[in-house]
Amino acid sequence: MSQRRIIPVGAGICTSCRKKLSVDVTDDYKAAVIQDIESFKDIVNRNLNKAAELYCYQTANTFGESTNDPDSQSLISSQSSEPLLSQNHHSDWEEENKTPLEKFNAAMKILDRNFPCLNSQLNLPWRCISKSSNSYYMKIIMKSIHLILDYITPVQTESVKKDICRKMLSEAEEDEDNVDEMTESLIASYLKQDNRVVQIQILSLFADKFTKEKLLELIPGITIFKIDAARRHAALTYPGQVISPPTIIRPRLSMPKVLHFLEFISCPSYHQAVGYGSKTLTLSSGAEIKIPKVVRNILASRLVNSYMQYCREESEYQCLSRATLFKILKVCVASQKRNMHGLNNITSEGMKAVDVLQRLISKLQVFGLSHEVSACLESLLAHVNQHLKFEMKSHIESKSLCADHCSIYSLSDPKCDEFRSACSHKHEQYCDECSATCKLDTALIEAFESPTSQPGKPIV
Template sequence: MSKIDAARKHANLEKPGQMLNTPRIYRMLFSQPQLMHFVEFISSPIYPQAVGYRSKTLQLSSVLEMTIPKVVRNIKTSRLIKCYTAYSKDQSYEKFSRSTLFKMLNCSVASLKKNHHGLDNITADGMKAVENITDFEMKGHLSYESTCIDHCAVHSLSDASSVNFRANCNHEHTDGCNNCCLVNNFFDQIETTFKSLLSLPTDVIDEFDHDSNRAKDQILSWKAHCFRTVHQDRAKTEVLRNLQDNQALVVMDWAMKLLPIKHREAQSDFFGKKGISWHILSLIMSWDSSDLDVYTFVHILELGNQGWFSVAHIITDLLLQIFITQPNISELILKSDNAGCYHCVPLISYIHNLNLHGNIDIKISQYKFSEAQSGKDICDAKTAHCKMHILRYTGEGHDVLTPEDMIAALNLNGGVKGVFASGIAVDQKYEIKTKAKIPNISSMNNFEFQAYGVMVVPFPEFVEEYYGKLAALKESVDMNENNNHDSNDTENMLEINELENGDCDGLFACPEQSCVKVYTHPRFLEAHIYSGNHVYSKNENSYDKVKRFGLKSVQQ
C-alpha cells in the first residue's frame, strides 16, 4: 500500500506520466513447417484456378494490403480438408485440427467458386446442357471402332465432298444411342405436329418450312462442331503423353492489349488510349514420364500489327532463345487457336522454309490448331500473373506507357517466375504479299512439316499430303493429293478397371466433372490435370450407381 500511496502523491505533484506503447506480440500457435505443408497443398494447381480479368486485395493484421490475381477454388472447403487429411495420413504427417483448417481456408488467397444468380433459367440450363454434352457424351463415347453410327469417329469425321478425307469403316453400325436419336425424333415430331394443323395460309407453311430446315441444319452443324472440338482436344493430350526429352510443346496466343497505366492519372488522360500488343508463348517440356516444366516467353510488340508477319518474327526469336537457354531441345510442336494470323498459308509456308533453310538447329515438326471457339489454354493463366506484376510496378510510383516500360515492369525484382520478357519490332513494309492458297485450309487443323513439303493430317485416320514449294510463296501452289490410310492405336486406357472396381476413399479424384480418374498421390493427379487426359465412365452414370448400391444394401 505504501508504494501505491507514493505513486498517487507523485502523480498529484508532478502530473501523471504518459502511457508507454508496448509492442504488440503475436503468439505463434502454428508451427512453420506445418503451416507451409498445408499452404503448399491448397496452392497446388489441382484446386485453384486463376481468373485473368480481376484481382483481390488481402489485408493483414498489420493493416498492410496485398493485391493478388483473382483465384477461385473449384472444390468445396470440407472436401478439400478431407483430401488434405488423407494426404497427411498417407505421409504420416501430423496435421492441424479440423476447425483450425477451416479457419485457415477462410483467410486463404483463393475464394470458393459460387453460382451466378439472376441469370435467365433457360439460358443457364442450356449452357449447362452444352457443357454436359461436350464433356461427357462426346468425350465418353467417341471411338474409331464404335458400332453406333453417331459415336463412330471414322464415319462422323469423314468428308462426303472429298475423296481424300473420306474413309470406310471396317465394322458395321448395328447399335443406336437413345440420346442421339432424340434429335432426329424431335425434328420428326415437330413436322408431324405442324402438318396436323388445318387451314393454315400458304405463306405461313412456307415460312415454317424455311425456319425448320434452317434450324435443323444449324443444330446438326453445332453437333458436328462439338464432335470436332472433342476430337481435336485429344491432340494436345497425345503430344504431352508421347513427349520426348528433345521435344517441347509450344502453346501460343495473343494477350488482350494492355492500356497504358500511370501511377497518378487525370480523368482527361484516361480516354483515347492505344493498347500495347503482347504475345504469350508457353514452352512445355518433359524431363521424365511424370514431370512437366513450363517456361513462358512474352514478346511485347514495339512496332507492327497482330498479323502473320509479326508471328513469324516471334517464332524466329523463340527458336533463338530456346537454342540458348535449352540446348537439349531440337524439335518443337506448335499449338494455337484458329485465329487468322496463325491459320494461314503464309505462316505455314514460312515455317516450312525456316525448317529447310534456317540457321538454328531446332525444327518445327507439327502445328496443331484448336477447333473454332476452343482455343483457351495455359497462356491465359500466365497473362494474369504478368498483369498483376505490372500493376504492382505501377503501384510503386512508376508509369507503364511504352513497351520498354512493360519489359522493365516484368523484369522488376527478379521478374515473374519462369517468364522471359523481350521486345520485338516488325516493319510491315517488308511483309511478303502472296495469293497462294490451300483449298479448305480452315478445315485442316493438323500440319506436319517434312523435308519434301507439308503434310496435312486433318484427323488421325486420314492423311493428305501436299507437295509444293510452299517456302517460295508463289502465286499458285501445285499440290498432289495422295490418300494414305494410317491406323492409329487406341488411347491408353490403363487404370480404368482399378477405378471402376476399387475403393476411392482417401484417394485423390479428378475435379473434372464426370471424370473417373483417381490417383494415390497428388503429383500423379497434377500431371493428369495438366495433360487433360480425362476418362469418362461409359457403363453407367452416377444415378445408376446410387440405385445399384441402394439395392445391395436393401438385399442385405
C-alpha cells in the first residue's frame, strides 16, 4: 500500500516486506485506509439496495402488478441504462486495443467463417524465411486476394486478377528504372575513383538494389566481376565497409634448406655440364656470373618429387614448400634435355632397347600371345622404363642393405679379383621396384618360349 502497487488477492508477502510495511505505515495512513474501506462498504450497500428494488419491480411486473411511483421508474431507467453504457464502453475499449493480427482475423471471419486464422505476422525479411513459412504466407495472401475479389467482382475474378498482376508488374519495372538522387551521387563518386578497392566499397552500397543488366546500363565500364565482388563484400561484411587488404608476410628462406636442395639438384645424375658454351647468371644485386652450360636430364616436377621423397626417407627432413622449390629451379639456369645422343649414350641405348622389347611384344601377339598377357607385359615394361630412367638414381647408395641399391656389390666383378670388393654388411632387404626388372625378364622369356601355352595367365 505504501508503494501504491496493486497485487493479486491472496498473493503472499514475505516476512521482510511485512516487517517493513508494519514499520512504514503511520496512524494517519491507517485512518485514511479505514475511511476508504467504510466508503467502499457504503457504495456496496447502496448498490445492493438498488438491485433489491429492481428485483422487486421485475417480480411485480411478472405477476401483473404495476407501479406509478416516479422515483421507482427513474431508478429502473437509470439501472437499465447503466449496463448498456458500460457494455458499449467495454466494446469500444476492446476494439481500440485489438492488435492488427486480431483485426485481420476478425475481418476475414466476417467475410468467410471458414477462412484460416493468421497465426503470426511476418517480421523477418521475405528472403530469409524458410520454404514452409514462405508457402504458408503465400497461401494466406492468395486466399485473402481471392476472397476480396469474390466480394468486389463476384463474376469477373479471373480477368480482374490478370489486370492487377499486369499493373503490379509495370509498377515494379518503373520502380526499378527510377534512380534516386542518392544512387546518382554514388555512381558519380564511383566513376571519379581510380582505386579498384574504393570502387568496390562504393558499389556495395547499391549493388543489391538493381539487377546486373541494369547496373551495366547505369555505370559505364563496369564488369560482372566487380558487381559480384561488391555483392560478396556487402554480404560478408557490411555495405560500404572499408576494405582492408590482407597483410602478406613473406618469411625469409632458410639458407641451410636452400643449400640442401641445391646440393641435391647439382648431382651428376640430374645435371650434366656440356663441353661447349656458357651462360650468364644474373644475381639480384645486379652482378653477373658466367657459368658453364648445364643440361638438366629430368623434368622439374620429377626432380622436385624425388627431392621431397628423399627428404622423407632421410629422417623426415623438413624441406621447403613445393612452390618454393619450383621457384628455385626456375632461377637456376639450366637447359632442358631434348636429345640423349652425345650427352648420355647409356640412356639413349636403353631407350632403344625398350623400343625393341615393345616391338617384340607386338610381334608375339601375331604368334598367339593373348591380349591380356601382352597388355600386362606392356604395362610392366613401361613401369620398368620409368623406374630405370628417373627413380633408380635416387635408390643407389655406396652401402645399402638391399643388393640392388648397393653400388659396391653391383659393380664388383665375380670373376676378377682386381675388380671386386667385399661388402662389410649383409644384403637382407628387398626392393619391389628394382626387382621388377627381373620379373620382366622372366616373363618375356616365358612368353617367347611358349606364347600359346598359357593364354589367360596374367603377368605380375
